[in-house]
Amino acid sequence: MNTEIKSPQSFHGLKPNCLSFSEVLAQSFAVIAPTTVPASNIGLIVALSGNGTWLSFVIGLMGLLLVSININQFASRSASPGSLYSYITKGLGATAGVICGWSLVLAYLFTGMSVLCGFANFFGIFISHLGIHPSSITLLAIGAGISWYAAYKDIQLSAVAMLWLEVVSLVLIIILCLIIWAHKGFAVDMSQLTLSGVNPGNIATGLVLVMFGFSGFESATSLGDEAKKPLRTIPKAVMGSVILAGLFFVSTTYIEVLGFSGTGVSITETEEPLAFLSQQVGVGFLGELVGLGALFSFFACILGSVNPAARVAFLMARHGLFHASLGNAHAENRTPHVAVTMCSFLTFLVPAIMSFFHIKLFECMGYLGAICSYGFLTVYILISVAAPVYLHKINKLRLIDIVFSMLAVGLMMIPILGSVGIPSSNLFPVPEAPYNLFPYLFLIYLVTSCSWFLIKKQRSPHLVAGMQQRVDEIHASFAERNNY
Numbered sequence: 428m429n430t431e432i433k434s435p436q437s438f439h440g441l442k443p444n445c446l447s448f449s450e451v452l453a454q455s456f457a458v459i460a461p462t463t464v465p466a467s468n469i470g471l472i473v474a475l476s477g478n479g480t481w482l483s484f485v486i487g488l489m490g491l492l493l494v495s496i497n498i499n500q501f502a503s504r505s506a507s508p509g510s511l512y513s514y515i516t517k518g519l520g521a522t523a524g525v526i527c528g529w530s531l532v533l534a535y536l537f538t539g540m541s542v543l544c545g546f547a548n549f550f551g552i553f554i555s556h557l558g559i560h561p562s563s564i565t566l567l568a569i570g571a572g573i574s575w576y577a578a579y580k581d582i583q584l585s586a587v588a589m590l591w592l593e594v595v596s597l598v599l600i601i602i603l604c605l606i607i608w609a610h611k612g613f614a615v616d617m618s619q620l621t622l623s624g625v626n627p628g629n630i631a632t633g634l635v636l637v638m639f640g641f642s643g644f645e646s647a648t649s650l651g652d653e654a655k656k657p658l659r660t661i662p663k664a665v666m667g668s669v670i671l672a673g674l675f676f677v678s679t680t681y682i683e684v685l686g687f688s689g690t691g692v693s694i695t696e697t698e699e700p701l702a703f704l705s706q707q708v709g710v711g712f713l714g715e716l717v718g719l720g721a722l723f724s725f726f727a728c729i730l731g732s733v734n735p736a737a738r739v740a741f742l743m744a745r746h747g748l749f750h751a752s753l754g755n756a757h758a759e760n761r762t763p764h765v766a767v768t769m770c771s772f773l774t775f776l777v778p779a780i781m782s783f784f785h786i787k788l789f790e791c792m793g794y795l796g797a798i799c800s801y802g803f804l805t806v807y808i809l810i811s812v813a814a815p816v817y818l819h820k821i822n823k824l825r826l827i828d829i830v831f832s833m834l835a836v837g838l839m840m841i842p843i844l845g846s847v848g849i850p851s852s853n854l855f856p857v858p859e860a861p862y863n864l865f866p867y868l869f870l871i872y873l874v875t876s877c878s879w880f881l882i883k884k885q886r887s888p889h890l891v892a893g894m895q896q897r898v899d900e901i902h903a904s905f906a907e908r909n910n911y
Contacts, residue, residue, distance in 0.1 A: 448660040451647045453593060455668035457731030458535075458643025460542060462596040462724035465604075465679040466701050466717055467545075468640070473684060474695040476633025478618050479625035481681045486630065487637035488673030490838030491644060494807045495669050496831050497814035498645055499662040506657035511648060511810050512739050518813030518820075521890075522880070525748065527809050529876040531739045533869075534802025538643060539574075539732030539774040541796035546570040546725035547778075548788040553722060563782040567775055574730040575771035578737065578762065593727050596720030597675065603705055603713050604679050607686040610708040616685040628853065635845035639796065640676065642803040643728075644668045645810075649735035733774060737766035747890050748880070797846075797862055801869040804843055811835035 464472075469480075476483045501514035512531055516524025547566035554561070608614075617623075647654075647664040654660050686704045687694040697703050705714025741763035744754035753766045781791045815832045818824040847866050848857030857863055884890050 447655055448663060451650055451654045451660045452664040452667055453731075455644045455647040455664050455731075456593050456672065457727040458538060458646045458735070459641060459668060459672045460593075460643075460724050460728035460731075461640075461672045461675050462593065462600060462721050463542075463545065463728070464640050464676060465600055465683060466721035466724075467698060468636075469680060469683055469700055470693075470695045470697055472633050472636045472640075472680075475636065476629050477625050478684065479622045479630045480633055480684065481619060481677050482622065482625075483630050483633035483637045484673060484676045484680055486838075487634055487641055488669065488677070490638070490835065490841075491641050491669045491673075491807075492666065493831050493835035493838065494811055495644070495666045497811045497835055498648065498665055500814040500818060500828070501810075502648055502662045502665060503658055506648070506654065506661055511645060511806050513742065514648070514817075515806075515809050515813045518817035519809065521884075522877070523809055523813070525880045526873060526877060527806050528739055528743050528748065529873065530802040530805040530809075532736055532743075532802075533872065534642070534799045534806065535646070535732045535736035535739070536770060536773055537795050537799030537802070539729050539736065539770070540778050541792050541799060542725045542728040542732065543567055543570050543774055544778050544788045544792040544795065546722065546729060548792065549718070549722045549725060551788070553719070563788055564779050567778050567782065570726060570729055571771055571775035574726065574733055574774075575767065577730055578733045578767045578771065593724060596717075596724045599713065599717050599720045600679060600701065601675075603701060603710070603717055604682045606708055606710055606713070607704050608682050611685055614685065616681065616688070618688075619681060619684060631841060632845055635842040637676075638804070638839075638842040639800045641669065641672060642800060643731070644672065645806075646731060646735040649738040729774065733767060733770050736770045737763050740770065741766040747887065748883075794861065794865075798865050798869060800842070800846070801866060804839055805873070808836055808839050811839070 472483065473480045498511065498514070501511075501517065505514070505517070512524055512528040515527040544567070547563055547570060550566050550570070551561070551563070645665055647661050647668070650657070650661065683694060683700055683704065686707070687697075687700070690703075690707060692703065694700050699714075699718065701717045702711075702714040705711050705717070740749055740753050741756075742754075743749050744751060744766070753763070753769065755765050756763055778788075778791050778795070781794075782788065786794075811832050815824055815828050818828050846858065846862075848863070850857060
Protein backbone atom coordinates (compact mmCIF):
# COMPACT_ATOMS: atom_id res chain seq x y z
CA MET A 428 0.00 0.00 0.00
CA ASN A 429 1.43 3.36 -1.10
CA THR A 430 0.36 6.02 1.38
CA GLU A 431 1.76 9.47 1.98
CA ILE A 432 3.49 10.08 5.27
CA LYS A 433 3.99 12.81 7.75
CA SER A 434 7.29 14.62 7.78
CA PRO A 435 9.78 13.10 10.22
CA GLN A 436 9.38 15.60 13.02
CA SER A 437 11.64 13.59 15.29
CA PHE A 438 14.61 14.32 13.02
CA HIS A 439 14.47 18.09 13.13
CA GLY A 440 11.85 19.43 15.53
CA LEU A 441 10.17 21.70 12.98
CA LYS A 442 6.41 22.17 12.73
CA PRO A 443 5.13 19.20 10.69
CA ASN A 444 2.30 18.95 8.16
CA CYS A 445 1.20 22.58 8.38
CA LEU A 446 1.57 23.83 4.80
CA SER A 447 -0.93 23.15 2.03
CA PHE A 448 0.03 22.83 -1.62
CA SER A 449 -0.82 26.49 -2.30
CA GLU A 450 1.38 27.59 0.61
CA VAL A 451 4.27 25.42 -0.57
CA LEU A 452 3.82 26.80 -4.10
CA ALA A 453 3.91 30.32 -2.63
CA GLN A 454 7.43 29.68 -1.29
CA SER A 455 8.87 29.00 -4.75
CA PHE A 456 6.81 31.72 -6.38
CA ALA A 457 7.93 34.30 -3.83
CA VAL A 458 11.63 33.75 -4.53
CA ILE A 459 11.01 33.98 -8.28
CA ALA A 460 9.15 37.26 -7.56
CA PRO A 461 7.47 37.24 -11.00
CA THR A 462 5.85 40.65 -10.45
CA THR A 463 9.20 42.43 -10.52
CA VAL A 464 10.07 41.36 -14.09
CA PRO A 465 7.19 43.03 -16.01
CA ALA A 466 7.01 45.89 -13.49
CA SER A 467 10.66 46.92 -13.60
CA ASN A 468 13.19 44.56 -15.22
CA ILE A 469 11.70 43.68 -18.61
CA GLY A 470 13.44 46.55 -20.42
CA LEU A 471 16.86 45.08 -19.58
CA ILE A 472 15.95 41.80 -21.26
CA VAL A 473 14.33 43.46 -24.30
CA ALA A 474 17.53 45.45 -24.77
CA LEU A 475 19.31 42.14 -25.37
CA SER A 476 16.67 39.99 -27.10
CA GLY A 477 14.55 42.62 -28.87
CA ASN A 478 11.48 41.12 -30.55
CA GLY A 479 12.71 37.68 -29.51
CA THR A 480 12.34 38.32 -25.78
CA TRP A 481 9.24 36.14 -25.58
CA LEU A 482 11.24 33.29 -27.20
CA SER A 483 14.06 33.71 -24.68
CA PHE A 484 11.48 33.19 -21.94
CA VAL A 485 10.09 30.12 -23.72
CA ILE A 486 13.58 28.58 -23.93
CA GLY A 487 14.23 29.46 -20.29
CA LEU A 488 10.95 27.81 -19.35
CA MET A 489 11.94 24.64 -21.21
CA GLY A 490 15.40 24.55 -19.61
CA LEU A 491 14.14 24.92 -16.06
CA LEU A 492 11.37 22.41 -16.65
CA LEU A 493 14.16 19.94 -17.40
CA VAL A 494 15.93 20.95 -14.19
CA SER A 495 12.67 20.53 -12.25
CA ILE A 496 12.29 17.01 -13.65
CA ASN A 497 15.74 16.16 -12.29
CA ILE A 498 14.90 17.75 -8.92
CA ASN A 499 11.68 15.77 -8.71
CA GLN A 500 13.51 12.47 -9.08
CA PHE A 501 14.57 13.17 -5.48
CA ALA A 502 11.61 15.23 -4.26
CA SER A 503 9.12 12.48 -5.13
CA ARG A 504 11.07 10.00 -3.00
CA SER A 505 12.39 12.03 -0.04
CA ALA A 506 12.01 15.38 1.69
CA SER A 507 13.93 17.36 4.30
CA PRO A 508 14.73 20.98 5.25
CA GLY A 509 18.06 20.63 3.42
CA SER A 510 16.56 21.25 0.00
CA LEU A 511 18.86 20.30 -2.88
CA TYR A 512 21.79 20.02 -0.44
CA SER A 513 20.48 16.72 0.91
CA TYR A 514 19.50 15.50 -2.57
CA ILE A 515 22.94 16.12 -4.07
CA THR A 516 24.63 14.59 -1.03
CA LYS A 517 22.51 11.50 -1.65
CA GLY A 518 23.35 11.39 -5.36
CA LEU A 519 26.96 12.57 -5.61
CA GLY A 520 28.34 12.31 -2.09
CA ALA A 521 29.37 14.63 0.71
CA THR A 522 31.80 16.92 -1.15
CA ALA A 523 29.29 17.73 -3.90
CA GLY A 524 26.67 18.18 -1.20
CA VAL A 525 28.84 20.72 0.61
CA ILE A 526 29.41 22.64 -2.63
CA CYS A 527 25.66 22.66 -3.14
CA GLY A 528 24.96 23.70 0.44
CA TRP A 529 27.36 26.64 0.37
CA SER A 530 26.10 27.65 -3.09
CA LEU A 531 22.48 27.54 -1.93
CA VAL A 532 23.13 29.56 1.20
CA LEU A 533 24.92 32.22 -0.85
CA ALA A 534 22.27 32.18 -3.59
CA TYR A 535 19.32 32.61 -1.21
CA LEU A 536 21.07 35.18 0.98
CA PHE A 537 22.21 37.30 -1.95
CA THR A 538 18.77 37.03 -3.54
CA GLY A 539 17.34 38.34 -0.28
CA MET A 540 19.92 41.12 -0.18
CA SER A 541 19.22 42.12 -3.78
CA VAL A 542 15.46 42.29 -3.40
CA LEU A 543 15.82 44.03 -0.03
CA CYS A 544 17.60 46.80 -1.94
CA GLY A 545 14.76 46.78 -4.46
CA PHE A 546 12.23 46.98 -1.65
CA ALA A 547 14.04 49.89 -0.01
CA ASN A 548 14.37 51.70 -3.34
CA PHE A 549 10.69 51.28 -4.27
CA PHE A 550 9.52 52.08 -0.73
CA GLY A 551 11.65 55.22 -0.65
CA ILE A 552 10.17 56.45 -3.94
CA PHE A 553 6.65 55.62 -2.79
CA ILE A 554 6.76 57.51 0.51
CA SER A 555 8.72 60.42 -0.97
CA HIS A 556 5.44 61.49 -2.55
CA LEU A 557 4.19 61.95 1.01
CA GLY A 558 7.13 64.19 1.88
CA ILE A 559 8.88 61.47 3.90
CA HIS A 560 12.57 60.87 3.16
CA PRO A 561 14.10 58.26 5.51
CA SER A 562 17.66 57.03 5.06
CA SER A 563 18.41 53.96 2.97
CA ILE A 564 19.61 52.06 6.03
CA THR A 565 16.30 52.75 7.79
CA LEU A 566 14.35 51.37 4.83
CA LEU A 567 16.61 48.32 4.68
CA ALA A 568 16.07 47.71 8.40
CA ILE A 569 12.28 47.91 8.00
CA GLY A 570 12.22 45.30 5.22
CA ALA A 571 14.66 42.94 6.96
CA GLY A 572 12.96 43.33 10.34
CA ILE A 573 9.44 42.53 9.18
CA SER A 574 10.60 39.53 7.15
CA TRP A 575 12.64 38.28 10.13
CA TYR A 576 9.58 38.39 12.39
CA ALA A 577 7.40 36.48 9.92
CA ALA A 578 10.06 33.79 9.34
CA TYR A 579 10.93 33.57 13.06
CA LYS A 580 7.36 33.37 14.31
CA ASP A 581 5.61 30.86 12.09
CA ILE A 582 6.38 29.23 8.74
CA GLN A 583 2.64 29.09 8.03
CA LEU A 584 2.36 32.83 8.65
CA SER A 585 5.27 33.33 6.27
CA ALA A 586 3.69 31.21 3.55
CA VAL A 587 0.26 32.81 3.84
CA ALA A 588 1.78 36.29 3.69
CA MET A 589 3.83 35.42 0.59
CA LEU A 590 0.83 33.77 -1.08
CA TRP A 591 -1.47 36.75 -0.75
CA LEU A 592 1.18 39.34 -1.56
CA GLU A 593 2.06 37.60 -4.82
CA VAL A 594 -1.51 36.78 -5.81
CA VAL A 595 -2.66 40.39 -5.46
CA SER A 596 0.35 41.67 -7.43
CA LEU A 597 -0.09 39.16 -10.24
CA VAL A 598 -3.82 39.78 -10.58
CA LEU A 599 -3.25 43.53 -10.89
CA ILE A 600 -0.64 43.03 -13.63
CA ILE A 601 -2.84 40.57 -15.54
CA ILE A 602 -5.76 43.02 -15.46
CA LEU A 603 -3.57 45.89 -16.64
CA CYS A 604 -2.04 43.79 -19.44
CA LEU A 605 -5.49 42.78 -20.68
CA ILE A 606 -6.51 46.45 -20.75
CA ILE A 607 -3.34 47.32 -22.69
CA TRP A 608 -3.95 44.52 -25.18
CA ALA A 609 -7.59 45.54 -25.58
CA HIS A 610 -6.45 49.12 -26.22
CA LYS A 611 -4.37 47.71 -29.10
CA GLY A 612 -7.45 45.88 -30.42
CA PHE A 613 -6.09 42.49 -29.33
CA ALA A 614 -3.67 42.82 -32.22
CA VAL A 615 -1.28 40.08 -33.30
CA ASP A 616 2.26 41.50 -33.29
CA MET A 617 3.87 39.94 -36.35
CA SER A 618 7.20 41.67 -35.68
CA GLN A 619 7.50 39.60 -32.49
CA LEU A 620 6.11 36.37 -33.92
CA THR A 621 8.43 36.56 -36.95
CA LEU A 622 11.40 37.62 -34.78
CA SER A 623 11.97 40.74 -36.82
CA GLY A 624 15.52 42.05 -36.47
CA VAL A 625 16.53 39.20 -34.15
CA ASN A 626 19.46 36.81 -34.54
CA PRO A 627 20.36 33.71 -32.49
CA GLY A 628 22.91 35.72 -30.50
CA ASN A 629 20.17 38.04 -29.25
CA ILE A 630 18.11 35.11 -28.00
CA ALA A 631 21.11 33.48 -26.30
CA THR A 632 22.29 36.67 -24.62
CA GLY A 633 18.80 37.52 -23.36
CA LEU A 634 18.56 34.00 -21.93
CA VAL A 635 21.19 34.98 -19.36
CA LEU A 636 18.82 37.43 -17.64
CA VAL A 637 15.82 35.17 -18.22
CA MET A 638 17.48 32.37 -16.25
CA PHE A 639 18.21 34.77 -13.43
CA GLY A 640 14.54 35.79 -13.39
CA PHE A 641 13.47 32.19 -12.74
CA SER A 642 16.08 31.55 -10.03
CA GLY A 643 14.71 30.20 -6.77
CA PHE A 644 11.86 28.11 -8.15
CA GLU A 645 13.24 25.09 -6.29
CA SER A 646 13.05 26.71 -2.84
CA ALA A 647 9.90 24.76 -1.94
CA THR A 648 12.16 21.71 -1.48
CA SER A 649 13.36 23.27 1.80
CA LEU A 650 9.88 22.72 3.32
CA GLY A 651 10.15 18.93 3.50
CA ASP A 652 9.26 18.77 7.19
CA GLU A 653 6.52 21.40 7.16
CA ALA A 654 4.62 20.50 3.97
CA LYS A 655 1.51 18.35 4.01
CA LYS A 656 2.04 15.23 1.88
CA PRO A 657 5.52 16.47 0.93
CA LEU A 658 6.25 13.79 -1.67
CA ARG A 659 3.30 15.07 -3.66
CA THR A 660 3.04 18.77 -2.88
CA ILE A 661 6.73 19.66 -3.24
CA PRO A 662 7.25 18.12 -6.73
CA LYS A 663 4.01 19.77 -7.89
CA ALA A 664 5.13 23.11 -6.45
CA VAL A 665 8.59 22.91 -8.04
CA MET A 666 7.24 22.19 -11.51
CA GLY A 667 4.12 24.31 -11.08
CA SER A 668 6.08 27.42 -10.14
CA VAL A 669 8.21 27.12 -13.29
CA ILE A 670 5.19 26.65 -15.55
CA LEU A 671 3.10 29.43 -14.00
CA ALA A 672 5.98 31.91 -13.89
CA GLY A 673 7.01 31.02 -17.44
CA LEU A 674 3.53 31.50 -18.88
CA PHE A 675 3.21 34.78 -16.98
CA PHE A 676 6.57 36.03 -18.27
CA VAL A 677 5.87 35.07 -21.90
CA SER A 678 2.40 36.64 -22.03
CA THR A 679 3.23 39.87 -20.20
CA THR A 680 6.39 40.32 -22.28
CA TYR A 681 4.46 39.96 -25.52
CA ILE A 682 1.83 42.50 -24.42
CA GLU A 683 4.31 45.04 -23.03
CA VAL A 684 6.47 45.03 -26.17
CA LEU A 685 3.29 45.38 -28.25
CA GLY A 686 2.06 48.16 -25.95
CA PHE A 687 5.20 50.25 -26.49
CA SER A 688 4.96 50.04 -30.29
CA GLY A 689 3.91 53.35 -31.76
CA THR A 690 4.42 55.33 -28.53
CA GLY A 691 7.73 56.87 -29.53
CA VAL A 692 9.20 55.68 -26.23
CA SER A 693 11.58 52.72 -25.90
CA ILE A 694 10.78 50.05 -23.33
CA THR A 695 14.54 49.57 -22.87
CA GLU A 696 14.83 53.07 -21.42
CA THR A 697 11.79 52.89 -19.13
CA GLU A 698 12.32 51.84 -15.51
CA GLU A 699 8.59 51.47 -14.81
CA PRO A 700 7.11 50.20 -18.08
CA LEU A 701 3.69 49.24 -16.73
CA ALA A 702 3.27 52.62 -15.06
CA PHE A 703 3.98 54.29 -18.42
CA LEU A 704 1.58 52.02 -20.32
CA SER A 705 -1.16 52.54 -17.74
CA GLN A 706 -0.96 56.27 -18.42
CA GLN A 707 -1.14 55.62 -22.16
CA VAL A 708 -4.40 53.66 -21.85
CA GLY A 709 -5.98 56.03 -19.32
CA VAL A 710 -5.77 53.90 -16.17
CA GLY A 711 -2.86 55.57 -14.42
CA PHE A 712 -4.28 54.64 -11.01
CA LEU A 713 -3.90 50.97 -11.92
CA GLY A 714 -0.25 51.57 -12.74
CA GLU A 715 0.21 53.05 -9.27
CA LEU A 716 -1.40 49.94 -7.75
CA VAL A 717 0.93 47.74 -9.80
CA GLY A 718 3.88 49.70 -8.43
CA LEU A 719 2.60 49.09 -4.93
CA GLY A 720 2.18 45.42 -5.82
CA ALA A 721 5.78 45.29 -7.01
CA LEU A 722 6.81 46.69 -3.63
CA PHE A 723 4.95 43.85 -1.90
CA SER A 724 6.50 41.35 -4.30
CA PHE A 725 9.97 42.54 -3.35
CA PHE A 726 9.07 42.03 0.30
CA ALA A 727 7.63 38.56 -0.38
CA CYS A 728 10.89 37.65 -2.11
CA ILE A 729 12.92 38.76 0.93
CA LEU A 730 10.82 36.48 3.09
CA GLY A 731 10.94 33.73 0.49
CA SER A 732 14.74 33.88 0.47
CA VAL A 733 15.27 33.92 4.25
CA ASN A 734 13.12 30.81 4.78
CA PRO A 735 15.10 28.37 2.58
CA ALA A 736 18.49 29.89 3.44
CA ALA A 737 17.76 29.34 7.12
CA ARG A 738 16.61 25.76 6.57
CA VAL A 739 19.66 24.78 4.52
CA ALA A 740 21.93 26.30 7.18
CA PHE A 741 19.83 24.56 9.85
CA LEU A 742 20.38 21.10 8.35
CA MET A 743 24.05 21.72 7.56
CA ALA A 744 24.56 22.72 11.19
CA ARG A 745 22.99 19.44 12.26
CA HIS A 746 25.47 17.68 10.02
CA GLY A 747 28.39 19.39 11.76
CA LEU A 748 29.16 21.85 8.94
CA PHE A 749 28.06 25.04 10.73
CA HIS A 750 27.97 26.02 14.39
CA ALA A 751 25.65 23.70 16.31
CA SER A 752 23.42 26.55 17.54
CA LEU A 753 22.17 27.10 13.98
CA GLY A 754 20.64 23.62 14.15
CA ASN A 755 18.29 24.52 17.02
CA ALA A 756 14.53 24.67 16.51
CA HIS A 757 12.34 27.02 18.56
CA ALA A 758 10.44 24.99 21.17
CA GLU A 759 7.16 26.86 20.68
CA ASN A 760 7.25 28.24 17.13
CA ARG A 761 8.95 25.11 15.72
CA THR A 762 11.06 27.23 13.36
CA PRO A 763 14.88 27.28 12.92
CA HIS A 764 14.92 30.56 14.84
CA VAL A 765 18.69 30.93 15.27
CA ALA A 766 19.35 30.29 11.58
CA VAL A 767 16.48 32.63 10.63
CA THR A 768 17.95 35.38 12.81
CA MET A 769 21.44 34.95 11.37
CA CYS A 770 20.20 34.92 7.77
CA SER A 771 17.97 37.96 8.34
CA PHE A 772 20.86 39.87 9.92
CA LEU A 773 23.23 39.07 7.05
CA THR A 774 20.54 39.98 4.53
CA PHE A 775 20.41 43.43 6.13
CA LEU A 776 24.12 43.85 6.95
CA VAL A 777 25.69 43.61 3.49
CA PRO A 778 23.32 46.10 1.74
CA ALA A 779 23.60 48.41 4.77
CA ILE A 780 27.41 48.45 4.47
CA MET A 781 27.17 49.11 0.73
CA SER A 782 24.67 51.92 1.38
CA PHE A 783 26.97 53.36 4.05
CA PHE A 784 29.63 53.71 1.36
CA HIS A 785 27.11 55.59 -0.81
CA ILE A 786 26.50 52.87 -3.37
CA LYS A 787 23.02 53.48 -4.79
CA LEU A 788 20.33 50.96 -3.91
CA PHE A 789 19.58 50.28 -7.58
CA GLU A 790 23.25 49.48 -8.21
CA CYS A 791 23.40 47.29 -5.09
CA MET A 792 20.40 45.36 -6.38
CA GLY A 793 22.17 44.64 -9.66
CA TYR A 794 25.51 43.65 -8.11
CA LEU A 795 24.04 41.35 -5.47
CA GLY A 796 21.58 39.83 -7.93
CA ALA A 797 24.35 38.98 -10.38
CA ILE A 798 26.40 37.23 -7.69
CA CYS A 799 23.46 35.15 -6.44
CA SER A 800 22.87 33.75 -9.93
CA TYR A 801 26.14 31.81 -9.89
CA GLY A 802 25.04 29.94 -6.80
CA PHE A 803 21.76 28.91 -8.41
CA LEU A 804 23.36 27.85 -11.68
CA THR A 805 25.96 25.75 -9.83
CA VAL A 806 23.21 23.96 -7.92
CA TYR A 807 21.04 23.41 -11.01
CA ILE A 808 23.93 21.77 -12.83
CA LEU A 809 24.84 19.59 -9.83
CA ILE A 810 21.27 18.39 -9.32
CA SER A 811 20.95 17.57 -13.02
CA VAL A 812 24.14 15.47 -12.82
CA ALA A 813 23.11 13.88 -9.51
CA ALA A 814 19.68 12.70 -10.71
CA PRO A 815 20.80 9.94 -13.13
CA VAL A 816 23.57 8.86 -10.74
CA TYR A 817 21.03 8.47 -7.96
CA LEU A 818 18.56 6.64 -10.22
CA HIS A 819 21.34 4.25 -11.25
CA LYS A 820 22.06 3.50 -7.57
CA ILE A 821 18.44 2.50 -6.96
CA ASN A 822 18.10 0.65 -10.30
CA LYS A 823 15.54 3.10 -11.68
CA LEU A 824 17.64 4.72 -14.43
CA ARG A 825 16.12 5.01 -17.91
CA LEU A 826 17.56 6.39 -21.14
CA ILE A 827 15.14 9.32 -21.02
CA ASP A 828 16.53 10.29 -17.59
CA ILE A 829 20.03 10.60 -19.08
CA VAL A 830 18.64 12.72 -21.92
CA PHE A 831 16.86 15.04 -19.47
CA SER A 832 20.07 15.40 -17.48
CA MET A 833 22.24 16.21 -20.48
CA LEU A 834 19.77 18.72 -21.92
CA ALA A 835 19.39 20.48 -18.56
CA VAL A 836 23.16 20.77 -18.07
CA GLY A 837 23.59 22.05 -21.62
CA LEU A 838 20.95 24.76 -21.23
CA MET A 839 22.36 25.86 -17.86
CA MET A 840 25.79 26.30 -19.44
CA ILE A 841 24.42 29.00 -21.78
CA PRO A 842 23.87 31.64 -19.06
CA ILE A 843 27.18 30.69 -17.45
CA LEU A 844 28.96 31.25 -20.75
CA GLY A 845 27.10 34.53 -21.13
CA SER A 846 28.11 35.60 -17.63
CA VAL A 847 31.81 34.91 -18.14
CA GLY A 848 31.94 35.89 -21.77
CA ILE A 849 34.40 35.01 -24.53
CA PRO A 850 37.11 37.55 -25.43
CA SER A 851 36.56 39.12 -28.86
CA SER A 852 33.18 37.39 -29.22
CA ASN A 853 30.12 39.27 -30.46
CA LEU A 854 27.80 36.50 -29.31
CA PHE A 855 29.05 36.29 -25.72
CA PRO A 856 31.08 39.44 -24.99
CA VAL A 857 32.90 39.78 -21.67
CA PRO A 858 30.67 41.77 -19.25
CA GLU A 859 31.74 45.24 -18.21
CA ALA A 860 33.29 45.93 -14.80
CA PRO A 861 32.50 45.13 -12.04
CA TYR A 862 30.29 42.33 -13.42
CA ASN A 863 33.27 40.69 -15.10
CA LEU A 864 34.78 40.08 -11.64
CA PHE A 865 31.76 38.41 -10.03
CA PRO A 866 32.23 34.88 -11.49
CA TYR A 867 35.77 34.79 -10.14
CA LEU A 868 34.68 36.09 -6.72
CA PHE A 869 32.15 33.27 -6.59
CA LEU A 870 34.84 30.78 -7.60
CA ILE A 871 37.06 32.04 -4.76
CA TYR A 872 34.11 31.61 -2.40
CA LEU A 873 33.65 27.99 -3.50
CA VAL A 874 37.35 27.16 -3.29
CA THR A 875 37.54 28.66 0.21
CA SER A 876 34.46 26.81 1.47
CA CYS A 877 35.62 23.50 -0.02
CA SER A 878 39.10 23.94 1.45
CA TRP A 879 37.54 24.58 4.83
CA PHE A 880 35.48 21.40 4.45
CA LEU A 881 38.52 19.32 3.53
CA ILE A 882 40.41 20.63 6.57
CA LYS A 883 37.42 19.92 8.78
CA LYS A 884 37.09 16.43 7.31
CA GLN A 885 40.74 15.66 8.12
CA ARG A 886 40.27 16.82 11.70
CA SER A 887 36.99 14.91 12.07
CA PRO A 888 37.19 11.71 10.00
CA HIS A 889 33.66 10.74 11.07
CA LEU A 890 32.16 13.91 9.57
CA VAL A 891 31.48 12.59 6.07
CA ALA A 892 30.14 9.28 7.33
CA GLY A 893 27.84 11.14 9.70
CA MET A 894 26.55 13.42 6.93
CA GLN A 895 25.85 10.50 4.63
CA GLN A 896 24.21 8.52 7.42
CA ARG A 897 21.82 11.32 8.36
CA VAL A 898 20.83 11.92 4.75
CA ASP A 899 20.33 8.17 4.25
CA GLU A 900 18.19 7.98 7.39
CA ILE A 901 15.86 10.69 6.12
CA HIS A 902 15.60 9.06 2.71
CA ALA A 903 15.16 5.56 4.15
CA SER A 904 12.31 6.77 6.36
CA PHE A 905 10.40 8.07 3.38
CA ALA A 906 11.36 5.17 1.13
CA GLU A 907 10.32 2.50 3.64
CA ARG A 908 6.88 3.98 4.24
CA ASN A 909 6.31 4.61 0.54
CA ASN A 910 7.60 1.24 -0.70
CA TYR A 911 10.46 2.68 -2.76
